[in-house]
Structures are given as structure tokens and as C-alpha cells.
Amino acid sequence: MGFPGGGALLTDGAPVEVPRDAAREAAQEELRKAVYHQHEPGLVQRCYDWVREQFGRALDDIGAPLGGSGNAALAVLLVVLLVLGFVAWRRYGAPRRAARAGGTLFAGAQGPRSAAEHRADAAAHAARGAWEDAVREQMRALVRGLEERTVLSPRPGRTADEAAAEAGRALPQQATQLASAARLFDDVAFGERPADERAYQLLAELDRTLGRTRPQPVPAGGGTA
Structure with missing residues (x-):
């Protein structure tokens, strides 16, 4: 049977005092054992959860003025990206292949011309x-x-x-x-x-x-x- 403050009983019932600091260190050492952490998420998972949480907060901040949730903000973001993509396509054209080297200047011309x-x-x-x-x-x-x-x-x-x-x-x-x-x-x-x-x-x-x-x-x- 234990006593408050880290005490314990000997087999004959006499109490033995254990220093409070020593008891705390023993408890901390016990909790460091892997068996108590085997079900906790790993470092990669914790980083992913943090990024997802921050992204969700950002979407909520964007959607708040619209009176909507993160889903509404995500929809607005997708529309903005589509508009930017269309503008870039209109300005720079579709992706093109690199020019072929060595094409002759007058290939396909209709005979010698002045x-x-x-x-x-x-x-x-x-x-x-x-x-x-x-x-x-x-x-x-x-x-x-x-x-x-x-x-x-x-x-x-x-x-x-x-x-x-x-x-x-x-x-x-x-x-x-x-x-x-x-x-x-x-x-x-x-x-x-x-x-x-x-x-x-x-x-x-x-x-x-x-x-x-x-x-x-x-x-x-x-x-x-």
C-alpha cells in the first residue's frame, strides 16, 4: 500500500519514505518507454496534420467575409486559379515544342521568287x-x-x-x-x-x-x- 508523498509499506507493515524528487524521476523514466507511445502519430503524420490545420484555417479566413465555410473559400480559390490559367494561355499560347534545328528557310516555298x-x-x-x-x-x-x-x-x-x-x-x-x-x-x-x-x-x-x-x-x- 502506498502513502501520499511517495511512501510505501514494508512487508511487516512499517512505512518507508521515498523522496518526492526520486519518485517523480522514476515516473518520468517509466513514461519514456516506447510502449506508452507506440500508438502516437509519427513525425511525418504530425507535420501533415499541422499543414492541413493551417490550410483549413486559411480557407476559413478567406471564406469568413463571404459568409461561408472553408468549402466556399476553396471554390473561390479554384475559380481564381482557372481564370489565371486562362489569362496565361491567352497571353502566351499553348505549350509548344522546341524549334527543330536545321529546317531550311525556303522549304515549301512555291519555286524561286524575288x-x-x-x-x-x-x-x-x-x-x-x-x-x-x-x-x-x-x-x-x-x-x-x-x-x-x-x-x-x-x-x-x-x-x-x-x-x-x-x-x-x-x-x-x-x-x-x-x-x-x-x-x-x-x-x-x-x-x-x-x-x-x-x-x-x-x-x-x-x-x-x-x-x-x-x-x-x-x-x-x-x-x-
């Missing part, structure tokens, strides 16, 4: 809002114009990147713009990037700028191909 003919086709496509076709034809007009001025030598199998690199050596001030124009063409023609009026106008303006630019002599061994 720069003026390509420009006219580009303008016609732009007038009806067919921006992808307008970009293709305007880039072709740009390169054909360089060929007609002998900045580039005619080469049917040339890619847009090759044309930009070759022309950039003779027109160094426009080398960066030429490289950007080639990437734009590849993205639209082979990477399924949606084109727009701005893309077409960028190429048309570069075409006009190149027409007013005098090429520089190319060092031996670095001539146009």
Missing part, C-alpha cells in the same frame, strides 16, 4: 491576319533581298540560322538582330510558336533597315557561302 514577291505575299498574309505565314514570307523576303544585293550568295538549302550568321559577318551592326530574326522564324515555322502582328512588323522593319545598310567587306576565308 524579294519583292515574298514581301507582297507577306503583306497579303498580314492583311488577313495569317501571322505565321506572314512571318515565314517576310523572313524569306529579307534573305532573298540580301541575295539580290550579293550580300549572300544564293543557296536553296540554307537555314535561317545559317543566313543570319553569314549576313552578320557582312553587316555586323545588325548581326544580333539577324540572329533574333532567325530564332523567331524557326520558332514559328518549326516550333509551333504562335505568331502575331508584332513578330511580322519586327521582321519587316529589319528588312527595311538592311536595305538601307551598306555591307562591309568580309575578310578572306570568312566570305558568304
